[in-house]
Amino acid sequence: MRTLDWVDDRIVALDQTRLPHDVVLLDLRTVDELIDAIRTLAVRGAPALGVAGALGVALAARTTDDVPAAAARLRAARPTAVNLAWGVDQVLQHRGADAMLAAALRIRDDDIASSRALGARGAEWLLERVDGPLNIHTHCNAGALACVEWGTALGVVRALHERDALGHVYADETRPLLQGARLTVWELAEMGAAHTLVADSAGPSVIANGLVHAVVVGADRIAANGDVVNKVGTYPLALAAHRAGIPFVVAAPESTVDMATATGADVPIEVRADAEVTAFAGVRVAPEGTRALNYAFDVTPRDLVSAIVTEARVF
Ligand code: MRU
Secondary structure (H helix, E strand, C coil): CCCEEEECCEEEEECCCCCCCCCCEEEECCHHHHHHHHHCCCCCCHHHHHHHHHHHHHHHHHHCCCHHHHHHHHHCCCCCCHHHHHHHHHHHCCCCHHHHHHHHHHHHHHHHHHHHHHHHHHHHHHHHHCCCCEEEEECCCCEHHHCCCCECHHHHHHHHHHCCCEEEEEEECCCCCCHHHHHHHHHHHHHCCEEEEECHHHHHHHHHCCCCCEEEECCCEEECCCCEEEECCHHHHHHHHHHHCCCEEEECCHHHEECCCCCHHHCCCCEECCHHHHEECCEECCCCCCCCCEECEEEECHHHCCEEECCCCEC
């Protein structure tokens, strides 16, 4: 099953807010419906957001008179993953609804090919340095659910698994929206990979205790200098990996590399609603009136990154 796709005249997407308990497909027939799905994280993950942006412009060309205005709103639905704006801009370069749809479908197909290619490249990079089977630590969800299929960091994990070179995967739960506990663990179980869920705050200890050979994560944006922006909680893993002397590998498509943004400090970091932290599953846990600083992403400085693996290169 694809995470999102174009079917007839609409976007069909797996509702990731309902996983792992319910597998529900959303029919997104307007740009506003798509924007709502992106804001609520029903559709999420940088490469998937790129495809959503591209398909969204194709949808706008069929459903609105003012495509540039709809595209601008779509571009602004979430600020950090550069793929969203990239996907929108790619399709906006074309004229006419049919050409726009064809361009968006190419971006969808390219995403599938990129995930496979970078997954294989990342697995080979690791196996050249560490004898398998490899134990991997990952954060958030950089799997098939964050792309159209296959995944980036979990694409590397899948490629290791295919080569019988995967040991055990440690997945961070990923506070506050639990993409690791809900989505990554679901994908690991589906692929038959041995795995264990850990609280985010335990991640650095898993690394310090020698339980993993490498950390592999995705990225929402890679700045021109190589700083990596990914789900909040990635930076502590990079610090721990550095201290432990194990590889910290970032797996992402070229569309995540943003040469127009100089450093991680220049990337807009999404700050989400206090209630995602002060409440749990809709039930308030912090005293009424508590404010939360809910950074959705953090910056890992480039000197903590061993390798960035894309479909085209390792750097
Ligand atoms: O807030 P999300 O769930 O969209 O954040 C997703 C991540 O941070 C992923 O690690 C990143 O997009 C890479 S996905 C291949």
